[in-house]
Amino acid sequence: MAAYMEELSVTEADNLKKTISKLFRQTCIVQMRYDPVTLTPRDNPDYEMCVRHRGFIEEYLSVLGCELTHDPQEHIFRLVGDGVETEKMSLTTTIIVLLVKMIYRDKILGEGLKATVTTLEEIREYGKNTNLLNRKLTVAEWREALYLMSKHQMIELPGAVRDVEDRTPIYLYSTINLYVSAADINALVEEYREETAENETIEENIYPDAD
Incomplete structure (x- = not known):
């Protein structure tokens, strides 16, 4: 493997190292990155690095107990793989990811690929309509979810997570399908609804209305 790197130019070798580091940090690399404001697509150089050096990357990752998979569609x-560090999501973040997946699905089916943009306002509306979000979330909870989705290439933000407001455009990538499959949506919605109903019942029993 060292010999392979030595055959590359200094710039190419450095970019390859950065691409591998990004794989470990964000787990997904998409071919096209989008400006969420203008929706202008641009080639992702990290994707091209994976294409050019796929054999080397696969060999390198196999030593670490990891695997590079490719979805050509x-x-x-x-x-x-086992060597990939798992990141546990909080229940609130999981619900937000689920809602974003639902929004992505509805927009793809209803309006086509150019419509895959959402906002915090719309996510809250979906949460209300599905009864998955029945309370006001804190700024920290929203930021945690947005940071995780941005890190793993599920969404694209026009700026820093801290600057996202109610109507800031949030571009959705198809990678959201990798984290919540379409087949699991209904089951997850039902599970969280039941969980919410159980919690409400418990609270009613603990704090009955005074006569």
Whole structure:
């Protein structure tokens, strides 16, 4: 492997190292990155690095107990395997990811690929309509969810997470399908609804209305 790197130019070798580091940090690399404000697509140089050096990357990752998978239809490279550090999502973040997946599905089916943009306002509306979000979330909870989705290439933000407001455009990538499959949506919605109903019942029993 060292010999392979030595054959590359200094710039190419450095970019390859950065691409591998990004794989470990964000697990997914998409072919096209979008400006969420203008929706202008642009080639992702990290994707091209994966294409050019796929054999080397696969060999390198196998030593670390990881695997590089490629979805030719969605044009996504993804890092999987026992060597990949797992990131546990909080219940609130999981629900937000689920809602974003529902929004992505509805927009793709209803309006086509150019419509895959959402906002915090719309996510809250979906949460209300599905009864998955029945309380006001804190700024920290929203930021935690947005940071995780941005890190793993599920969404694209026009700026920093801290600057996202109610109507800030949030571009949705098809990578959201990798984290919540379409087949699981209804089951997850039902599960969280039941969980919410149980919690409400418990609270009513603990704090009955005074006569």
